[in-house]
Amino acid sequence: MWRDALLVAAKDLRIEMRSRVVANQVLPFAGLTLVLFAFALDADPTVLHATGGGLFWVAVLFATVLAVQRSVGVESSNGEAGEGLRMAGIDPAGIFLGKSAAIGAQLIALEAVLTIAVAILYHLRIQGVAILAAAAILGTAGLAAAGTIYGALSASSRVRETLLPLLFLPVVAPVLLSAARAWQLALAGHPGPGAAWLRFLGMFAVVYMVTGTLAYESIMEDG
Amino acid sequence: MTTQKVALRSVGIASVVGTGLTVWLGLWVTPPDRFMGNLVRLVYIHPGVAWVAFLAFGVTAVASALYLWKRTRDLRWDRLAGASAEVGVVFTGLTLVSGSLWGRPTWGVWWTWDPLLTTTSLLFLLYLGYLTLRKASAGPDVRARRCSVAALVAVVDVPIVHFSVLWWRSLHQPPTVLNPTLTPEIHGQMAWTLLLGFVSLSLAYAWMTAMRYRNAALEDAHETQWLAEALAERRAEGGVSPLPTPVPAEASSR
Amino acid sequence: MGPLETQPLDLPEVPVPTVRLRGAVALLGTFPALSGLDLDVAPGEVAVIRGANGAGKTTLLKVCAGLVPVVTGEATVLGCDLAADRRGVRRRIGLLAHSDHLYDDLTPRENLVFLVKAGGGSPRSVDYALERVGISGRLATTRVASLSAGQRRRTALAVLVARQPGLWLLDEPHVTLDTEGREILDRVIAEAAAGGAAILLVTHEAEVESRLLGLSETASVVTMAGGTACSHLRRVPGGSGQAREGAHVA
Numbered sequence: 001m002w003r004d005a006l007l008v009a010a011k012d013l014r015i016e017m018r019s020r021v022v023a024n025q026v027l028p029f030a031g032l033t034l035v036l037f038a039f040a041l042d043a044d045p046t047v048l049h050a051t052g053g054g055l056f057w058v059a060v061l062f063a064t065v066l067a068v069q070r071s072v073g074v075e076s077s078n079g080e081a082g083e084g085l086r087m088a089g090i091d092p093a094g095i096f097l098g099k100s101a102a103i104g105a106q107l108i109a110l111e112a113v114l115t116i117a118v119a120i121l122y123h124l125r126i127q128g129v130a131i132l133a134a135a136a137i138l139g140t141a142g143l144a145a146a147g148t149i150y151g152a153l154s155a156s157s158r159v160r161e162t163l164l165p166l167l168f169l170p171v172v173a174p175v176l177l178s179a180a181r182a183w184q185l186a187l188a189g190h191p192g193p194g195a196a197w198l199r200f201l202g203m204f205a206v207v208y209m210v211t212g213t214l215a216y217e218s219i220m221e222d223g
Numbered sequence: 224m225t226t227q228k229v230a231l232r233s234v235g236i237a238s239v240v241g242t243g244l245t246v247w248l249g250l251w252v253t254p255p256d257r258f259m260g261n262l263v264r265l266v267y268i269h270p271g272v273a274w275v276a277f278l279a280f281g282v283t284a285v286a287s288a289l290y291l292w293k294r295t296r297d298l299r300w301d302r303l304a305g306a307s308a309e310v311g312v313v314f315t316g317l318t319l320v321s322g323s324l325w326g327r328p329t330w331g332v333w334w335t336w337d338p339l340l341t342t343t344s345l346l347f348l349l350y351l352g353y354l355t356l357r358k359a360s361a362g363p364d365v366r367a368r369r370c371s372v373a374a375l376v377a378v379v380d381v382p383i384v385h386f387s388v389l390w391w392r393s394l395h396q397p398p399t400v401l402n403p404t405l406t407p408e409i410h411g412q413m414a415w416t417l418l419l420g421f422v423s424l425s426l427a428y429a430w431m432t433a434m435r436y437r438n439a440a441l442e443d444a445h446e447t448q449w450l451a452e453a454l455a456e457r458r459a460e461g462g463v464s465p466l467p468t469p470v471p472a473e474a475s476s477r
Numbered sequence: 478m479g480p481l482e483t484q485p486l487d488l489p490e491v492p493v494p495t496v497r498l499r500g501a502v503a504l505l506g507t508f509p510a511l512s513g514l515d516l517d518v519a520p521g522e523v524a525v526i527r528g529a530n531g532a533g534k535t536t537l538l539k540v541c542a543g544l545v546p547v548v549t550g551e552a553t554v555l556g557c558d559l560a561a562d563r564r565g566v567r568r569r570i571g572l573l574a575h576s577d578h579l580y581d582d583l584t585p586r587e588n589l590v591f592l593v594k595a596g597g598g599s600p601r602s603v604d605y606a607l608e609r610v611g612i613s614g615r616l617a618t619t620r621v622a623s624l625s626a627g628q629r630r631r632t633a634l635a636v637l638v639a640r641q642p643g644l645w646l647l648d649e650p651h652v653t654l655d656t657e658g659r660e661i662l663d664r665v666i667a668e669a670a671a672g673g674a675a676i677l678l679v680t681h682e683a684e685v686e687s688r689l690l691g692l693s694e695t696a697s698v699v700t701m702a703g704g705t706a707c708s709h710l711r712r713v714p715g716g717s718g719q720a721r722e723g724a725h726v727a
Contacts, residue, residue, distance in 0.1 A: 007591065011580070011583070014583065015582045018583070018620065019581075083544060083576075083578060084578030085595075086564075087544070087570070088567075088595035088596060089595060089596045090595045092564075149372075153369055153373055157356075157359040163355060163359055166351070166355055167353075167373070170345050171349065171376070171377065171380050174380070174388075181391065200386070200390075207383065208376075211375075211379060215375070215376065219369060221564060361506040361507070362504060362506045364546075446507055450507060450509060453508065453509050454512050454513070456703075457703040460702055461512065461702040461703030461705035462707050
């Protein structure tokens, strides 16, 4: 399982290194949403300062949807989602862990760049780095795991592009809530209460990683 | 009429009569509350509706688990899960509406980010997605397997959503619904009306779910019939005799 | 087809067929793409499958690959009962489908290394396999996206060569291949059959069919219609290479 996971993750990351879809399309899109938020909020420094952490995570959520779509798209040729991977004979749990790990790694890199962007655009002073990083890592693990599950659930549907956000976004609402609160508190200089939100993020990540590992075979082997 | 039909019909009639009685008792017979006035009358409906919504999603989760478990795998569980979720979404919608109606005079706004309301609204969206997934999957087996997984994945989310939202809001304000001055004193007549409401709404749930289940079963039976015909047609096209044994009715269900 | 001289064919020398289907019904959505198919394919046999569009040829290959479940009837592939486990056997099956399942952003070599490792094999066979199908030198390290359709097909074929499956499922493999490519394909198939692999090959071309029948000692033609096999003709050893001189075993 772990060997297969490593193989799949390395393959997906290599594809991203070559095609740079996440780097050249998803990342600019996430940056764009940050700019659009500023327009919507009249670029009011106090408002942006107070809401920066939350807006950052909304942008990350949208980017996750696109990254998951891409991850599913890589495996689809002529609407036969995942047929190649199934024929390759890889353990489904390995596919799940590998795909999640690749999505997670891409999102972490994206978040690092976005953090700099919010700091500059919204005049945020980056502080409480330990909390920020912990929330980002735990939150991203949960997002990647849930995203991979829902990506596969909607994969062979003809309405994949529209179905995924509807299924996925309500499920990850707790991640948005917890990660945004943790970030906001840390950025405001009160990392103490922020740390408590990490519990939820950790719980979410564990629950969805276990669920995905157990359920992925059922999802992939239904056709 | 078979006993099954009689039973179904009786449940339907009982739920309609019971709900009608609840409305009559709730609106005309029971007294207004000392603090809340006539607003208290919502208490006969709102908690019952919310209870049914949660019951429905609980049934969906259990039925989905039973479908996924190999020893009890049967398309009937999937139909039950789907039927229950449909009714659940309707009742979740009603919960939100009745909650809003309560909220307007109580809090002065139609919507507030009260923990229960927030959790319920997410639940509504979660199961709306589940129903969409049911529509989007082709073939009973594919649909059953995929949706069972989706239902279980959704149900593990419910406590996480609930506790994170609860904790989030409790940092802002004490939960308003449980505010002691707003909790009506329930006694005598009122308690009976409340109980009747719970029972008749639960019956309504059972009735509606059974109807939807029957519809799904008929659709599946129609599909099986269609499959048998298509199969015979296909074999004739191939110039071979029909299969010696007819395809069992559950051919498409395993 | 002309009148067939039918005679029962007993195969005592082949105890376990590679593919054994009995009354197999398979659904695509709710449509019965296979409507109760019986088929035996022996190790080392090259079975050419033909039939009109929609006869169920591609579905037959997908059922053998364990991708599409059999709802009624029996299906045993390489000794595995597909009703019990459709996944375990896939490492020993090679499928060359219409869409080639290659990653556009990886090179042919990277694709092969990934797929061979995924199947639990050693990547040492990769270079030989690419050489064998004529994808060598610079081509092996060019992105698959910039290869021609024929070169992609050769790369997909190389995956099978490298993985050495016991059952080859080829869906119109000749399409898009040039003359040289077709010769390579024929040789690869003949080698695999000689090594004991069973080959199921879908084709619409009569010329391809007659050539393939000469490739193996046990070659046969399966004619499909309406999701069933109307006939399965084996070439008589020592015959002229024409299936119609064979025996009707359906």
